[in-house]
Amino acid sequence: MRLPPRSGTAATLTAALAAAVLALASCGSGAPAADDPVTLTITANAISGGKNSASADWIKQWVIPRFEAAQKAAGRDVRVLFQPNGVDDEQYKTKVALDLKSRTGADVIDLDGIWVGEFAQAGYIKPLAEVGGTGVEAWEGWSQIPQAVQGLGIFDGKKYGLPQGTDGRVLYYNRQLFAKAGLPDPWQPTSWQEIIDAGTALRRLPGVTPIQINAGTAMGEATTMQGALPLLAGTGTEIYSGGKWTGASQGLKDVLGFYRQVYGGGLGDPRLQQEAKGRDKSFAEFAEGRIGILAEGDYFWRAVVEPQAGVAPMANRDEVVGYAKIPAREPGAGVRGQDFVSMSGGAVRVLNPFSRNPRQAWELLSFMHSAEAVKAELAGAARVTSRTDVNAEVLAGDPMLTFISEEVLPVTAYRPGLAVYPQVSAALQEATAAVVSGTAPDEAANAYRAKVEGIVGGPGNVAD
Template identity: 75%
Template sequence: MKPARTLVLLTATALSLAACGSGGSSAPGETTLTITANAISGGKNSATADWTKNWLIPEFEKAQKAKGKIVHVLFQPNGVDDEQYKTKIALDLKSGAGADVIDLDGIWVGEFAQAGYVKPLAETAGAQVDQWEGWSQIPEAVQGLGIFEGKKYGLPQGTDGRVLYYNKTLFTKAGLPADWQPTSWQDILDAGAALKKAGVPTPLQINAGTAMGEATTMQGVLPLLAGTGLGVYDGGKWTGAAQGLKDVLGFYRQIYGGGLGDPRLQQEAQGRDKSFEQFAEGKIGVLAEGDYFWRSVIEPKAGVAPMERRDAEVGYALIPAKQPGAGVRGQDFVSMSGGAVRVLNPRSPNAALAWELLAFMHSAQATEQGLAGEARITSRTDVNDKVLSSDPMLGFVAQKVLPITAYRPGLAVYPQVSVALQEATADIVSGKSVDEAAAAYQKKLEGLVGGAANIAQ
C-alpha cells in the first residue's frame, strides 16, 4: 500500500517549521491546554473559530475553576488549504509537538493512525474515555467516523447523509406515489422506466464518471456498493472486481445504457452543477445526493438552484440495498457520510485533562452552541432532536440515515482508489461492458495497493 504523500515527504527543513510545544508553560498549580483547527475568525470556518474563542474556552475554564483547577486554554487558528493544514498537523505530531486537541478530517484518521501520529483515545487518556456519557448519544454508525480498525481515535463532529431526492410533480405525472420509498434497486429502475414513459427528460441521475469527482464515489458507487453488503475496504483488504462491484457497474449500465440517465451530463466539466439546475427546473426525476443539496442547493431563498416550492415538490427517500437485507450489516437501506473529528495528541503532557476538554467540546450544550442558531446535523442525537425539529428533511437524515450510514476508509491511498472507481463508471457510461470495466478497475487497484494479496475478490 502506498503511504500518504503528505505524511511521507516530511523533510528536515519542514520539520523545523513545525509548531513547538502545546502553547507555553504554566504557573505553578496551573495548566495550559491548546486546541488547533483549520479555522480562523473572519476567514475559513470563521464560525468554528469564534465559537472556540468566545464560548468554548471561557466556559471550560469556568467549569474547571468550579472544580478548583486553574486551566488556561489557548486556540491556535489556521486558515489554509486542507492539504496544507494536514501537512502542518502531521509535521507537528511527527516532531512530538502540536496542540493537545486537534481537528482532523475523518478521512485522515486511518492514515494518521498507521503513521503512529494518533493513538486510540482510551490509550491516550485512560478509562474515563469509555465512561463518557456522549457515546450513548452518538449512533454506532456515526462513531465509525472516528474509528479505525475497531478502535476509537476521535470524536465525530457534524456529519451528513446521502438520500434519493425525487420530484413529486413528475412522480404524479408518471403515476408514481408521492411518498415513494424504493426497497430495491429494481424499484428505482422501475420508477425510472415510468418517468421515461411519462416524458421526463432525465428519469434518473446517479453521478458517474471522473468529471463529477468524489461526488461520483460518495453519491453513487459507495452507497451502491454498501447495498451489496460490501465496503470499499473491509477486513484489511480492498474490494476488487468482486460480484458486488460488478452488480454496481451493472446497475449503472442499466441506467446509462438503457436510456434512464443522461450519459453526456456525466462527462461534462460542470455536469454536477447542471444536474442541480435541471432538477430544480423539473427535468430530472430522481437524483442521489447528500443533505447539502437540500439545505444549500435547492433552498428556496439562498440556494444555488433555488426551488420556491421545495418543501411541497421535493420528496426524499432512503437508498435501498440491492434487495432487502443485502446491505452492509444486513441492512435494508444504506448511506454514506463524511465529516470531521477531534483527536487527542498522544504526547500531550496533560492527556487526562485534554480528554476533559475534548469531552466538553462534544457535550450537548457545547454542540448546540457551536451551531450558532443554524439547523445543521450534528453527531449527537439529543441535539439533533432539539435543533432539527423545524426541518423535516434534516430530521429525517438525523433519525433515519445516520444510524445506517457508513464512512470512507481513512487511508492514504483512498483518493486514488476513488478515482479508479470513477473511471470504472466512466467506462460504463462510454459503452464498455461490466466485465471490461471491472477488469480495468482490478488492474488499477492492484497497482495502487501493492498487488492482489491486498485485494478481496
C-alpha cells in the same frame, strides 16, 4: 498527500522547524512545576474573519471561557489557548502531521475524518482511551452518537476521534413528476429494481430524465460518494475491509451493472456525466422539473434547492421535493445485513498522544462535544450534528434533516481514511465512466482491479 516519513534528515529538519513555530504548544515545552497552571491548546483549520470563521469564534468566545470557568469552579487552574489556521486543507494536514511526528502540537486537534486511518497507521494518533484514560469509555456522549456515526472516528475497530457534524446521502424525487407518472408518494424503494421500475415509468414523460446518479470522472468524488459507494454498500461490500481493497467482486460488478441499466437503458443522461459542470447542470434540471430521481447528500436540500439562498432555488421545495432512503440491492443485502444504506463524511477531533496533560485534554475534548457546546456551535442554524439529542432539538422544524438524523445516520458508512483512497476513488470513477460509455460491467470491473493492484501494492492487497 502522503504523510511525511518517520525518519530521515530532511524530514527531521522540517519537523524541527515546525516544532519551533509551535513552541508555545502545551505538549512540547518541558514539564511544568507541580503548582503551575495547566495549559491546553486547541488547533483547527479555522480563523476569525477567514476560513471556517464561525468555528474559530465559537472556540475563542464560547469553548475557552466556559471550559476555563468550569475548571475553576472545580478548583483547577486551567488555561486554554487556540492556534488558528486559515490555509488549504492539504497544508493544514502537512502542518499537523509534522507537529505530531516531532511530538509537539496542540492537545486537541481537528482532523478531516478521511485522514484518521492514515494518521493512525503512521503512529501520529492513538485510540482515545489510550490517551485520555478510563474516562473516555465512560463518557455520556457515546450513547447519543449512533454507532454508524462513531465510525467516522474509528479505525481498525478502535476509537481515535469524536465525530463533529456529519451528513447523509438519499434519493430525492420530484413529487409532481411522480404523480404524472402514476407513481406512489411517499415513495420508498426497497430494492434497486424498484428504482429502475420508477425510472421506467418516468421515461414516458416528455422532456424528463428519469434518474440522475453521478458517474464518471468529471463529477469527481461526487461520483464515488453519491453513487458508487452507496451502491457498493447496498451489495454488502465495503471498498476497504479486513486490510484489503475491493477488486472485481460480484458486488462491484452488480454496481456497474446498475449503472449500465440506468445509462444503457435510456433512464439517465450520459452527457451530464461527461460535462465539466454536469453536476451543477443536474441540480438546475432537477429544480426545473426535468429530472425525476436524483441521488445526493443533504447538502442538496440545505444549499442547492433551498428556497431563498439555494444554488438552484425551488420556491416550492417543501411541497415538491420528496426524499427516500437508498435501498440495498434487495432487502437485507446491504452492509451489516441492512435493508437501506448511505454514505457520510465529516470531521473529527483527536487527542495528541504526546500531550503533557492527557486527562485534562480529554476533559476539554469531551466538553467541546457536550450537547450544550454542540448547540452553541450551531448558533441557531439547522444542521445535522453527530448527537441525536441535539438533532432532536435543533432539527425539529426541518422534517428532511430530521429524516437524515433519525433514519439515515443509523445505517450510514464512511470512506476508509487511508492515504491511497483518493487514487482508488479515481479508479472507481473511471470504471463508472467506462460503463456509461458502453463498456461491459465485467470488463470495467477487471480494468478497475488491475488499476487498484498498481495503486495499493499488488494483488495481495486486493480481494474479489
